[in-house]
Amino acid sequence: MISSKTVPKFSYDIELYESYLFDLSLNKKHPINQPTFMMLSKVDGRRTFEEIMAMLQADYPDADPQLIEQDFTTLLLSMKRHLLIDLPGTLKEKLRQASISMMNPMVREFSYQRHSFQGFSFMKILFSLTWITLRKMMPILLLFLLLACGLIMMSGQTPLIIYPVSLLVVILSIILSIAVHEAAHLYLLRRLTKNPNLGHIKEQVLTLKVVRPQMEEDLQVITAGPLLTASVGGAGLWLTMLVTQPFWHLTLHVCAGIFLLHLLYLLPFIGDGRNFKYSINEREFLL
Structure with missing residues (x-):
């Protein structure tokens, strides 16, 4: 679902603050911690997953790169499941995801869009x-x-x-x-x-x-x-x-x-x- 060229982006009605995400469409706050804020602050709708990973690794040079990637990927997938972030892909990736979601109900919710x-x-x-x-x-x-x-x-x-x-x-x-x-x-x-x-x-x-x-x-x-x-x-x-x-x-x-x-x-x-x-x-x- 997430490739190195995936460009994560927030919907216009999702606002990022240091301690929470605010969903304008539901008038609701989603609490977040400091590490989550640091990762999400790199998301601007233009940077690719690969570019954001490079920035995170530069900010945390002593951390294991694989662990950073795993945490960031898990965060993005969790937010995608709750329709708090979009992970647009290429046409090929979309077709592949659509075919998988039709056959596997467990991953179907990841194909939902906001x-x-x-x-x-x-x-x-x-x-x-x-x-x-x-x-x-x-x-x-x-x-x-x-x-x-x-x-x-x-x-x-x-x-x-x-x-x-x-x-x-x-x-x-x-x-x-x-x-x-x-x-x-x-x-x-x-x-x-x-x-x-x-x-x-x-x-x-x-x-x-x-x-x-x-x-x-x-x-x-x-x-x-x-x-x-x-x-x-x-x-x-x-x-x-x-x-x-x-x-x-x-x-x-x-x-x-x-x-x-x-x-x-x-x-x-x-x-x-x-x-x-x-x-x-x-x-x-x-x-």
Whole structure:
């Protein structure tokens, strides 16, 4: 995971102090000791692992270089696991890590990524999340584009392209529905708290998730994602009535249904529904 050319870097919302790391998105302090601070103070987002090691060895000439490397590597991996630091690698390293994480659940969490961005703008948040999701789904999108080209070349009949194109539209609907869902969570969280830094996105193998602190307005934030996404689906379902061509009428119905299916997230054993149930129980306990 870490090579000599790896460039460790903090997210913009992680601030380093002598005795702690401050996570702006969670409004939380992570205590650290002096040796940890000395190592992390070398991380500037430009220096490679190799360069930082050379600086540490110069600062501690009497220490065993292998022990320094082992301690620094362990520190970086632990911070990566908690999404406090990013360890970007080459495309080859990313592909290798992705294949390993798919086969081995024990290392899967090391492939998770943290995405942070400031602001109250819903459209900015939605665009950022759409891009992140689109990038995750890019291999599938390229596959369907190749399929469309192959069908046209083999058959010479342009109408056949509507089938892969319709599937492409469905996939784009899935991407946009995920982005709208998570954007609603993050937008309402920041509006209610008046904090443009609160919350960040955790990119997992197959999905995205808003990571945020617990708050009084939990119920509103939790329900915002499924309800707004389903509302978009309801509006889309109404608009499909304007489409008279049977094939595209059916395709757009499927797309609207994808947005409406996000209501399932409110079930008590799934994601938001589970958090909703937990939040209700917490409130009853506090009352």
